[in-house]
Amino acid sequence: DVKVTQSSRYLVKRTGEKVFLECVQDMDHENMFWYRQDPGLGLRLIYFSYDVKMKEKGDIPEGYSVSREKKERFSLILESASTNQTSMYLCASSPLLGGGYGYTFGSGTRLTVV
Amino acid sequence: QQQVKQSPQSLIVQKGGISIINCAYENTAFDYFPWYQQFPGKGPALLIAIRPDVSEKKEGRFTISFNKSAKQFSLHIMDSQPGDSATYFCAASIGGGSQGNLIFGKGTKLSVKP
Numbered sequence: 001d002v003k004v005t006q007s008s009r010y011l012v013k014r015t016g017e018k019v020f021l022e023c024v025q026d027m028d029h030e031n032m033f034w035y036r037q038d039p040g041l042g043l044r045l046i047y048f049s050y051d052v053k054m055k056e057k058g059d060i061p062e063g064y065s066v067s068r069e070k071k072e073r074f075s076l077i078l079e080s081a082s083t084n085q086t087s088m089y090l091c092a093s094s095p096l097l098g099g100g101y102g103y104t105f106g107s108g109t110r111l112t113v114v
Numbered sequence: 115q116q117q118v119k120q121s122p123q124s125l126i127v128q129k130g131g132i133s134i135i136n137c138a139y140e141n142t143a144f145d146y147f148p149w150y151q152q153f154p155g156k157g158p159a160l161l162i163a164i165r166p167d168v169s170e171k172k173e174g175r176f177t178i179s180f181n182k183s184a185k186q187f188s189l190h191i192m193d194s195q196p197g198d199s200a201t202y203f204c205a206a207s208i209g210g211g212s213q214g215n216l217i218f219g220k221g222t223k224l225s226v227k228p
């Protein structure tokens with residue numbers, strides 16, 4: 001069964017901490033994505049990557065950065081966590097950028113910043 | 115112009131009833147329209163998708179209706195069951211799903227009452 005695995009299901013961090021969210025896919029997909037999901041706001045794209053070491057800003061990149069050193073791994077970095085970054089974070093991968101064969105999502109990381 | 119507007123935000127349906135969720139878009143370059151289903155504690159998963167060369171696509175109890183002139187598409191769930199209770203997202207992209215990114219609607223939380 002194809003998978004996108006996010007390293008943590010729940011995470012609690014303190015304001016100002018540097019936070020790493022890890023995502024690994026086993027499908028050899030070119031494209032990987034980071035979204036945050038908040039009630040009433042739906043899925044908002046933070047960053048995406050279409051190849052190793054390549055990254056593009058999404059709709060809400062402020063306060064975040066990403067790293068993709070290997071094809072299967074895409075990391076989201078919160079440089080200095082703030083309480084407004086408390087959210088559900090979802091990673092996805094896809095063979096096509098536009099989702100023609102579907103985006104495969106992980107189960108999410110619920111991050112709480114206190 | 116990149117938005118996909120989804121309604122309603124929430125929906126309560128009796129078991130056996132028909133659930134209808136609507137989406138509208140402005141960008142006429144969109145040519146791939148998937149729906150995603152998300153259960154609590156899980157990431158969204160591709161449910162059904164349509165391309166504008168057809169006006170309707172049916173998979174089991176789920177049907178997408180597409181109106182190109184009105185720039186609208188909708189998801190119909192026939193004989194709705196409590197197990198259909200989930201959040202549903204419509205989405206759109208270009209290049210038949212190969213280009214751009216998926217643009218998601220804000221989601222509809224469906225509750226099917228027994």
